[in-house]
Every structure is written in C-alpha cells, then in structure tokens.
Amino acid sequence: MSSYNNNSVRLNAATKVAVFGGTHGNEMSGVTLVNLWMKNSNEIQRKGVETKPFITNPKAVEKCTRYVDTDLNRAFTAENLSAPGGESLPYEVWRAQEINNMFGPKGSPEAYDVIFDLHNTTSNMGCTLILESSKDHFNLQMMNYIKKALAPASCLVLLNEHPLLKYSTSRSVAKHPVGLEVGPQPQGVLRSNIFDSMRVIIKHALDFIELFNEDVEFPPCTVEVFRVLERVDYPRDANGNIIAMVHPNLQDCDWEPLNPGDPMFQTFDGKTIHYQGPGTVYPTFINEAAYYEKQQAFVTTKRETLVASAVKKS
Ligand SMILES: CC(=O)N[C@@H](CC(=O)O)C(=O)O
Ligand SMILES: [Zn+2]
Structure with missing residues (x-):
C-alpha cells in the first residue's frame, strides 16, 4: 500500500x-x-x-x-x-x-x-x-x-x-x-x-x-x-493468407519514426504498401516470429514522458 x-x-x-x-x-x-x-x-x-x-x-x-x-x-x-x-x-x-x-x-x-x-x-x-x-x-x-x-x-x-x-x-x-x-x-x-x-x-x-x-x-x-497504440497485421487475401512482408525500409527499424506515407509492407509481387495513419508513430516488435500466430506484423507506439x-x- x-x-x-x-x-x-x-x-x-x-x-x-x-x-x-x-x-x-x-x-x-x-x-x-x-x-x-x-x-x-x-x-x-x-x-x-x-x-x-x-x-x-x-x-x-x-x-x-x-x-x-x-x-x-x-x-x-x-x-x-x-x-x-x-x-x-x-x-x-x-x-x-x-x-x-x-x-x-x-x-x-x-x-x-x-x-x-x-x-x-x-x-x-x-x-x-x-x-x-x-x-x-x-x-x-x-x-x-x-x-x-x-x-x-x-x-x-x-x-x-x-x-x-x-x-x-x-x-x-x-x-x-x-x-x-x-x-x-x-x-x-x-x-x-x-x-x-x-x-x-x-x-x-x-x-x-x-x-x-x-x-x-x-x-x-x-x-x-513508448506507449502501445495499435497492432498492425500483415496484409492478407480473402482466405486469410499473408500476401506481403515487412518492407525492407521498415525491417529492423524498431523504435524509428514511421510517418504517414512511409513504406510499410512489400507484397510478394513487388508492390509497396504505405503507412496511412494520421501521424508519426514508433513501431516495435517488427517481424517478431512469435507474433505470426497472433496476426501481428508490428505494434505502433507513441513517445511519452512520464x-x-x-x-x-x-
Ligand atoms: C516475443 C515475446 O514473447 N514477447 C513477449 C512480450 C512480453 O513479455 O510482454 C510476449 O509476447 O509475451
Ligand atoms: Zn517471450
């Protein structure tokens, strides 16, 4: 107490x-x-x-x-x-x-x-x-x-x-x-x-x-x-199968700012999917192996001073 x-x-x-x-x-x-x-x-x-x-x-x-x-x-x-x-x-x-x-x-x-x-x-x-x-x-x-x-x-x-x-x-x-x-x-x-x-x-x-x-x-x-904001899943087809990977610009860039319009995923046929959120976030747990089963490619966070x-x- x-x-x-x-x-x-x-x-x-x-x-x-x-x-x-x-x-x-x-x-x-x-x-x-x-x-x-x-x-x-x-x-x-x-x-x-x-x-x-x-x-x-x-x-x-x-x-x-x-x-x-x-x-x-x-x-x-x-x-x-x-x-x-x-x-x-x-x-x-x-x-x-x-x-x-x-x-x-x-x-x-x-x-x-x-x-x-x-x-x-x-x-x-x-x-x-x-x-x-x-x-x-x-x-x-x-x-x-x-x-x-x-x-x-x-x-x-x-x-x-x-x-x-x-x-x-x-x-x-x-x-x-x-x-x-x-x-x-x-x-x-x-x-x-x-x-x-x-x-x-x-x-x-x-x-x-x-x-x-x-x-x-x-x-x-x-x-x-860094406060947890949102879970971001991999892009999937109608059957729920993953159709894209973490984009090379994002891979290994945990804690670095991700801005609206920044590359986020790369589809297997080479198309780039961009981050569409309203503002800058700090992604982490990017491409964590254990999170494929949890439908999570990464989690977004925001910086805060407590x-x-x-x-x-x-
Ligand atoms: C990769 C991994 O196992 N991370 C932990 C995080 C935590 O302990 O909160 C989990 O998902 O349980
Ligand atoms: Zn663990």
Whole structure:
C-alpha cells in the first residue's frame, strides 16, 4: 500500500523478488541465465532481499518451443486462475495456477514484490523493459535508475496499458511486474551480446532494489516511455493468407519514426504498401516470429514522458 508523505511515495521494502526465465521455452537467454542462477544464485542476491530464479514453463523449455498447449504469458486471467480441473486443464493454465500459488496470489498483499520476466525477441529492439502501468512509481524509478546506470548504452521502456492489447502476463502476479525483452535473437539460439545485455540489466535492477531497501530516497524524475497504440497485421487475401512482408525500409527499424506515407509492407509481387495513419508513430516488435500466430506484423507506439514521484521505503 502506498501513501503520500512530503510528495514521496512510501512503500514497504521489496523483500520478495523473482527472476523468471522460460515463460517462452525457446527464448534462450532467459532460460540459460535462470538455469545458471538456479545452480548458484550469488550473483542475484542482495542485502535484505531473497531473489528466486525460476523456470516458469519447464515443459516448453524441454521441447524448446514457445508453449505446449497455450501461451503462458497470456494465461494469468482471473478466469484461468480460478478454473477447476487441475491437471486436466491445458498445461499452461494449470501451470499458471501453480505459479500464482507460489508467487501470488495476484493482487494480494502476500504476492511477490517484484518479478522480472526474461524474454527474447527476433525483432531488432535492443534492450527493452516492459511495464504494465504508468502509475507504478517504484517501477518508473527503477527504469530511470537502470537507464542511467547503463548509459551510454541504451534501454527503452515499452508501456503496455492498452485496454484491448494488454495481456495477462506471468509477471503480473507480482506487485511490480517488469518484463525484459532483448533482441534480436532467433528462437532456440543463444547470442552472447544479447545474453550479456540481459544479465547487466538484471544486475542494475537488483542494485536499485537493494538501495531502495537501504532507505535511499529516489527524487522525482521523468522517464521516456513508448506507449502501445495499435497492432498492425500483415496484409492478407480473402482466405486469410499473408500476401506481403515487412518492407525492407521498415525491417529492423524498431523504435524509428514511421510517418504517414512511409513504406510499410512489400507484397510478394513487388508492390509497396504505405503507412496511412494520421501521424508519426514508433513501431516495435517488427517481424517478431512469435507474433505470426497472433496476426501481428508490428505494434505502433507513441513517445511519452512520464513523471515519477519520489519513492522511499516506509
Ligand atoms: C516475443 C515475446 O514473447 N514477447 C513477449 C512480450 C512480453 O513479455 O510482454 C510476449 O509476447 O509475451
Ligand atoms: Zn517471450
């Protein structure tokens, strides 16, 4: 619970922290880092915090596939979490209930304070932190801390609080859910640069939590975020088959401005399809492999500057 005191948001110490890997079993940086930390967790321990490394979808990891029955990172709905049926449920629905029992219950005071969920993308997104709320001042302060600690390397913040496009993530059982999405990395593949970037972001994030728990007050700050606006599907024929690819001018240009009239898709017979929106947007998750099944070629975002209140331990 938060209350305001001298304009500073007061929060309890963040003592229960988890790092999830393998929410998608073919995203290898998170799987590998979490497996490493399960053998020896010294690197992720900090004073006054217990950090638990955890493989969320072991069956998918074993098969090196995104999921077995259904996408675990969409499964944490109130309906799924209360569904009867036990082991007769789809594997990931059952697993979501188990994770909710261990790290939640979602929305309850007993829930974990912070969960970092490690993902890789085939898109050229670089280092991206994913937030689910613009009002979580603890997380906004953490984003600011990580960005400053990483500079001159960069790390962008994707904010998904879209009423229709937001989904029920594994990390959403925590009070402060943080997604970490690093790419480009093919599915089933490890790249050392991507692995190292992910590792250093988790280091800074845990350092922030340690400082917070040691009573450091973080003064008000601003954080640049990219807010999810719209899902854009591939052009399709009447039978629903894809008839175009991401245009070469857009491919790999995640986070770069896309203006009305700019090339967006290239049909198989060589025609260019242009972006027709009303103004400049910042596309991301461009040509993500896992999103073909979700009818998404990319997502558009708009840049926003959020103000984070000061935060301090109560
Ligand atoms: C490529 C990929 O899996 N991205 C994640 C993003 C997130 O964690 O919010 C997902 O769709 O679940
Ligand atoms: Zn993923």
